[in-house]
Amino acid sequence: MSTVCLRPGKERAIAAGRRWAYRTELLPTDAAPGSVADLVDSRGAFIARGFYNPRSELAFRVVTEDPDEPVDADLVRRRIAAAWAYRRRAADDPRYCRAFFSEADGLPGLVADRLGEVVALQISALGLQRWQPLIVETLVDLIRPAAVYERGEGSARRREGLPEASGVRWGALPEPLVVREGGLTLRIDVAAGQKTGHYLDQRGNRLRLRQLARGGEVLDAFCNTGGFGLQALAAGCARATFLDISPAGVAAALANAEVNGFASRADGCVANAFDQLRAYEHDGRRFDCVILDPPAFARGRASLDAAFRGYKEINLRAMRLLRPGGLLVTSSCSQPVTDDMFLRMLADAAADARCRMRVVERRGAGPDHPGLLGAEQTLYLKCIFLERL
Numbered sequence: 106m107s108t109v110c111l112r113p114g115k116e117r118a119i120a121a122g123r124r125w126a127y128r129t130e131l132l133p134t135d136a137a138p139g140s141v142a143d144l145v146d147s148r149g150a151f152i153a154r155g156f157y158n159p160r161s162e163l164a165f166r167v168v169t170e171d172p173d174e175p176v177d178a179d180l181v182r183r184r185i186a187a188a189w190a191y192r193r194r195a196a197d198d199p200r201y202c203r204a205f206f207s208e209a210d211g212l213p214g215l216v217a218d219r220l221g222e223v224v225a226l227q228i229s230a231l232g233l234q235r236w237q238p239l240i241v242e243t244l245v246d247l248i249r250p251a252a253v254y255e256r257g258e259g260s261a262r263r264r265e266g267l268p269e270a271s272g273v274r275w276g277a278l279p280e281p282l283v284v285r286e287g288g289l290t291l292r293i294d295v296a297a298g299q300k301t302g303h304y305l306d307q308r309g310n311r312l313r314l315r316q317l318a319r320g321g322e323v324l325d326a327f328c329n330t331g332g333f334g335l336q337a338l339a340a341g342c343a344r345a346t347f348l349d350i351s352p353a354g355v356a357a358a359l360a361n362a363e364v365n366g367f368a369s370r371a372d373g374c375v376a377n378a379f380d381q382l383r384a385y386e387h388d389g390r391r392f393d394c395v396i397l398d399p400p401a402f403a404r405g406r407a408s409l410d411a412a413f414r415g416y417k418e419i420n421l422r423a424m425r426l427l428r429p430g431g432l433l434v435t436s437s438c439s440q441p442v443t444d445d446m447f448l449r450m451l452a453d454a455a456a457d458a459r460c461r462m463r464v465v466e467r468r469g470a471g472p473d474h475p476g477l478l479g480a481e482q483t484l485y486l487k488c489i490f491l492e493r494l
């Protein structure tokens with residue numbers, strides 16, 4: 106077993122629960138990239154066992170803190186089985202849930218989403234790559250899907266030095282692939298859609314909108330496949346406009362409106378939301394419900410200021426577009442933006458917009474996306490429902 110040694114004075118963060126060590130915190134070592142290694146302190150005492158990859162900024166990722174626990178195929182199988190047992194207990198519907206969530210389920214770099222008949226898989230830790238066949242086999246044994254599809258792309262893989270490798274790893278993809286949400290049918294695309302094809306983290310919030318929407322006109326901004334706006338239409342809202350910068354997103358949302366019998370109450374708009382919100386305001390267009398679900402504006406702490414301005418801009422515009430009594434459903438999936446920062450931004454936006462807003466409900470992702478203390482990036486999603494007074 107190779108060892109990787111922390112520089113003196115760098116032990117505290119991991120003792121406090123952080124699940125990785127930065128490259129800059131490690132002494133030079135001859136451990137091989139992608140190997141399982143023991144992390145030791147500067148006196149040689151065991152701290153944790155995990156994956157070593159000097160190409161990544163997160164050069165050591167903790168898998169176990171038990172010195173007697175080997176990191177092997179059996180551990181990988183046990184962790185996946187435990188994660189699935191938890192979903193069967195805790196998920197609001199285990200047919201549509203995140204089946205495995207990285208550090209929060211004890212394997213850094215592994216994400217698996219169950220989307221009905223399909224499991225969509227993402228591996229973004231070099232050390233985990235060698236167990237890919239075992240991971241697929243274990244998911245098949247536990248979940249019995251029609252197909253396992255690997256989305257082997259994206260910045261997390263590039264940072265680890267992993268090549269792009271996407272494709273069906275087991276079975277055959279059903280065509281079309283649908284997910285069911287609160288009685289609605291959504292067609293999704295695990296191969297070409299965003300992330301794993303469907304944002305399961307917002308599922309509970311979309312269903313909550315179904316309960317809280319009170320009619321009128323809806324703007325689903327950053328709509329992707331349209332899940333929020335469709336729930337609003339199912340709740341009886343008169344009309345929904347699906348806005349996204351991606352033509353494929355708007356087309357998917359409109360197709361989903363059609364599938365659910367809402368075509369006559371849906372329209373689409375392909376535009377940059379920053380411009381379009383301003384244009385609506387200028388044109389005097391108003392709504393009874395606005396949904397804002399943008400991509401992460403902040404990736405790291407360095408981009409926090411710019412992200413704050415971006416969030417404030419769209420939220421301020423959205424507040425102004427609301428009729429009195431209207432509902433704003435606003436989200437941030439930026440990991441470095443905390444609940445408190447997000448609320449403070451909203452208060453700033455409301456003050457500048459001269460809108461009186463009250464918080465109806467503060468939410469996050471559902472229990473299928475548990476958040477690990479010490480690895481707060483697993484607690485990334487904020488979703489707040491507000492009402493304009």
Ligand code: SAH
Nearest residue numbers: 327328329332349350351377378398399400
């Ligand atoms: N609400 C969606 C998920 C949204 S993901 C759901 O529930 O499924 C974020 C979306 O924002 C993506 O579809 C992306 O295409 C879109 N997007 C990114 N930048 C944008 C911009 N500047 N204006 C409008 N849409 C944008």
